[in-house]
Amino acid sequence: MSSPSTPAVETAGLAKVFGETRAVDGVDLVIPQGVVYGVLGPNGAGKTTTIRMLSTLLTPDGGTARVLGHDVVKEAEAVRSRVSLTGQFASVDEDLTAAENLELLARLLGFSRTQAADRAEELLAAFDLEKAAGRQSKTFSGGMRRRLDIAASLVITPDLLFLDEPTTGLDPRSRNQVWDSVRAMVALGTTILLTTQYLDEADQLADRIAVIDHGKVIAEGTTGELKSSVGTGALHVRLVKAETRPEASRMLTRLLSAPVFQESDPFALSVRTDDSERIAGALGELARAGIAVSDFAFGRPSLDEVFLALTGRPAEDTTADQEEDAA
Amino acid sequence: MTVTSEATAAQGAPNDALRKALTSQIRPSRPNPLTAVRVSAWRTMRKMKHYGVAVLFDVTLMPIVFLLTFTYLFGGAFAGSTKEYLQYFLPGVLVQTVVMPTVYTGTALNMDITRGIYDRFRTLPFWQPATIVGSLLGDIVRYVLALTTTMAVGLALGFRPDGGVGGVLSAMLLLLVFAVSVSWIFAALGVVAKAPETVSGTSMLVMFPLVFTSNIFVKPDTMPGWMEAIVNVNPVSNAATAARGLIHGDASGSDIGWVLLACAIITVIFAPLTMYLYRAKSRS
Ligand SMILES: Nc1ncnc2c1ncn2[C@@H]1O[C@H](COP(=O)(O)OP(=O)(O)OP(=O)(O)O)[C@@H](O)[C@H]1O
Numbered sequence: 363m364s365s366p367s368t369p370a371v372e373t374a375g376l377a378k379v380f381g382e383t384r385a386v387d388g389v390d391l392v393i394p395q396g397v398v399y400g401v402l403g404p405n406g407a408g409k410t411t412t413i414r415m416l417s418t419l420l421t422p423d424g425g426t427a428r429v430l431g432h433d434v435v436k437e438a439e440a441v442r443s444r445v446s447l448t449g450q451f452a453s454v455d456e457d458l459t460a461a462e463n464l465e466l467l468a469r470l471l472g473f474s475r476t477q478a479a480d481r482a483e484e485l486l487a488a489f490d491l492e493k494a495a496g497r498q499s500k501t502f503s504g505g506m507r508r509r510l511d512i513a514a515s516l517v518i519t520p521d522l523l524f525l526d527e528p529t530t531g532l533d534p535r536s537r538n539q540v541w542d543s544v545r546a547m548v549a550l551g552t553t554i555l556l557t558t559q560y561l562d563e564a565d566q567l568a569d570r571i572a573v574i575d576h577g578k579v580i581a582e583g584t585t586g587e588l589k590s591s592v593g594t595g596a597l598h599v600r601l602v603k604a605e606t607r608p609e610a611s612r613m614l615t616r617l618l619s620a621p622v623f624q625e626s627d628p629f630a631l632s633v634r635t636d637d638s639e640r641i642a643g644a645l646g647e648l649a650r651a652g653i654a655v656s657d658f659a660f661g662r663p664s665l666d667e668v669f670l671a672l673t674g675r676p677a678e679d680t681t682a683d684q685e686e687d688a689a
Numbered sequence: 690m691t692v693t694s695e696a697t698a699a700q701g702a703p704n705d706a707l708r709k710a711l712t713s714q715i716r717p718s719r720p721n722p723l724t725a726v727r728v729s730a731w732r733t734m735r736k737m738k739h740y741g742v743a744v745l746f747d748v749t750l751m752p753i754v755f756l757l758t759f760t761y762l763f764g765g766a767f768a769g770s771t772k773e774y775l776q777y778f779l780p781g782v783l784v785q786t787v788v789m790p791t792v793y794t795g796t797a798l799n800m801d802i803t804r805g806i807y808d809r810f811r812t813l814p815f816w817q818p819a820t821i822v823g824s825l826l827g828d829i830v831r832y833v834l835a836l837t838t839t840m841a842v843g844l845a846l847g848f849r850p851d852g853g854v855g856g857v858l859s860a861m862l863l864l865l866v867f868a869v870s871v872s873w874i875f876a877a878l879g880v881v882a883k884a885p886e887t888v889s890g891t892s893m894l895v896m897f898p899l900v901f902t903s904n905i906f907v908k909p910d911t912m913p914g915w916m917e918a919i920v921n922v923n924p925v926s927n928a929a930t931a932a933r934g935l936i937h938g939d940a941s942g943s944d945i946g947w948v949l950l951a952c953a954i955i956t957v958i959f960a961p962l963t964m965y966l967y968r969a970k971s972r973s
């Protein structure tokens with residue numbers, strides 16, 4: 363059985379192979395209970411495969427995994443009774459209404475007819491779907507569908523909830539609704555393991571993060587630890603005259619106490635820093651020194667930049683979109 | 690200039706409804722298999738209800754087109770007169786009416802698997818084959834609708850069942866049993882197929898020979914010997930013969946016995962196979 367000190371997830375050398383692809387290639391993780399744990403990685407990193415093994419949907423090819431103290435292979439039933447999964451792609455019945463979907467799952471979990479109807483109503487209210495209760499879920503927007511999908515995972519409040527890319531493809535408003543639910547759930551004692559392609563999201567929600575690539579964990583730590591290894595922000599500056607770049611570079615290095623990268627564009631510079639006050643000062647200094655700036659931007663590093671920092675090479679086939687550009 | 694700004698405004702007060710929903714402590718014991726089957730059948734029927742008349746259209750259009758073209762185009766040639774042919778043909782069309790839509794069971798099952806709800810089902814504690822059995826049974830509604838509509842059209846065209854209401858009802862009952870058995874074949878196909886389109890495509894390869902090399906359309910005694918032999922062992926022919934017998938009040942016990950035997954054989958092979966394939970699916 364599991365006490366509060368039993369890790370929510372504990373894996374050793376967890377592996378899954380599909381033909382030639384080593385989708386998960388020796389993952390070691392220890393996730394304590396009561397936290398939001400983020401698994402960050404680009405497309406094809408092995409996030410979904412890992413989560414499917416942990417939620418007993420897929421049998422591992424190597425290594426071991428214990429979830430809340432139970433082996434995912436030998437004690438799959440016990441694991442299933444305590445965890446819930448909201449998959450990357452909607453897994454509700456599109457032909458049924460929102461209410462019917464929730465009632466169906468409640469009934470299959472053993473709720474009586476009236477209990478199931480009550481529970482459906484409760485969950486619809488919790489996820490702001492009351493007005494859409496009687497609509498077929500195929501008519502739902504992406505955000506509504508996501509919320510219904512999460513609600514469907516909570517018919518019985520799980521001890522551990524897996525959320526596979528819960529906000530990919532959502533607009534900022536819907537994304538915030540999902541984030542709020544995640545915060546509320548963890549506050550009420552559910553441990554959450556979420557995967558994401560966005561550093562920003564992991565940063566907002568997760569207490570600890572594992573970065574995975576090609577099926578391997580390449581970095582692990584609290585958000586603070588990862589931040590200091592990568593830097594949370596980057597200042598991008600574009601100069602009016604390319605010949606002022608060496609001088610600008612020297613000044614920014616001194617003013618921001620951080621290394622300055624000369625970008626391939628001869629007019630552009632970037633500095634990894636998150637100190638917005640010093641940035642404002644530094645930009646002022648540049649102006650006073652007669653170095654004209656045509657454009658500048660301050661944003662969080664994209665997953666690409668994290669990867670560059672962690673692995674020294676760009677992440678392949680990454681579709682990390684820069685949401686800060688939309689602000 | 691672009692600045693990182695999280696839309697923090699929406700991070701409002703803790704949502705009471707959410708709190709209430711998350712603190713629910715109901716932990717029921719697992720449903721018994723019968724309940725799970727009933728719930729799954731309910732699901733299939735709800736879906737049908739949402740589709741509304743489209744369901745009826747889907748399942749009756751084809752048989753009615755066949756009924757009209759065969760009766761009025763070939764009826765005279767096949768049986769001497771249109772009226773005469775209808776008396777022979779209508780029970781056969783009823784078989785076609787229930788056998789064709791059995792493919793839907795396979796398509797629906799495959800959709801569940803490919804669209805992801807299967808993942809959710811698999812993590813729930815109920816008797817897993819219930820979703821399959823339930824959808825098979827829920828589809829009976831579809832068959833009843835199809836049979837009733839086709840029968841009504843037949844009566845309007847002048848079909849007269851010599852076996853009366855009792856004969857018609859017992860024929861329909863037999864055909865429902867037959868349809869449920871046949872739907873196991875497509876359920877198995879639905880589990881192994883990669884996509885719903887594959888199910889409907891492949892099903893047609895099975896369905897057309899099954900329906901056409903039967904005695905639904907014409908009596909086999911004018912066919913070459915080898916063909917007659919094939920037609921006579923086709924369970925669809927047995928079903929048509931039995932339905933004809935019941936509807937016209939001259940069914941023999943062995944006509945019905947053969948159909949039930951065929952149903953039993955199909956079910957005994959395909960039901961366990963489907964369930965086995967379903968359980969084994971994608972845990973690799
Ligand atoms: N069923 C499968 N058969 C074959 N290959 C698979 C299968 N599932 C995953 N893979 C491969 O395993 C690798 C990891 O896939 P996975 O879906 O776990 O990545 P991911 O991190 O979830 O990516 P994404 O961000 O795109 O969802 C990929 O190369 C993928 O093509």
Ligand SMILES: [Mg+2]
Nearest residue numbers: 409410411450
């Ligand atoms: Mg994935």
